[in-house]
Each structure stands twice: as structure tokens, then as C-alpha cells.
Amino acid sequence: MAKTPFGSLSAAIAMLATALGFLTFQLRANGYEQYVESVASASVVMYVTAALVVLTWVRARRPYSD
Template sequence: MTKAPFVAMSVATAALGTALGSLALQLRANGYEQYVESVATFSVLMYITAALVVVTWVRDGQTHSN
């Protein structure tokens, strides 16, 4: 498989994680503490998803031994 879909998906997901992390900081600064934990958790999940996409790409590039 080509690497373009994996790279695009990983970059987009990491960018979403960064945007959500920034939003969590803004929410904390503006006093919306009840939403910070949820947004920060979703941000971390986006980074984990981006890492898993990279792992999938690496594993897909390996030779298959059957």
C-alpha cells in the first residue's frame, strides 16, 4: 500500500490532537474547568490514534511471510 493515506491520516489526527490540546488550555484559562478533562482526554486519544496509524503503516510495509 502507498504511504500517502497513512501519512495524511496521521498528520490530520495529530493536528486535531494539537488543536484540542490548545482548546483545553483556553478553556482552563477562561474558567470552564468542567470541560477541560474531557477535551484533554480526547486530545490524548487523537495522539494515540495518530501513533497507531503510523504503526499500521510500518507493519503494512513489512514483507508478509506465508
């Protein structure tokens, strides 16, 4: 499973989540309060997704022991 791009996928999702987090602060500073909650929620969902991709990567590298 070393050839599968789990690491780059997780990093890309985390970078997008970080960008959405910064966008949340910009929206709040510019007075667009009605969009802050949904953008912040999307950012949190992306961080969770990145963490689950890493978890999948770790579990896929373990040898199967039946």
C-alpha cells in the same frame, strides 16, 4: 501500500489533537474547568490513534514472511 494515505491521515489526526490541546489551555484560562478533563482526554485519545495509524502503516509496508 504506498498509495494508501496513512501519512496524511495520521498528520490530520495529530493536528486535530494539537488543536484540542490548545483548546484545553484556553478553556482552563477562561474558567471552564468542567470541560478541561474531557477535552484533554479526547486530545490524548487522538494522539494515540495517530500513533496507531503510523504503526499500522509501518507494519503494512513490511513484506509478509510465512
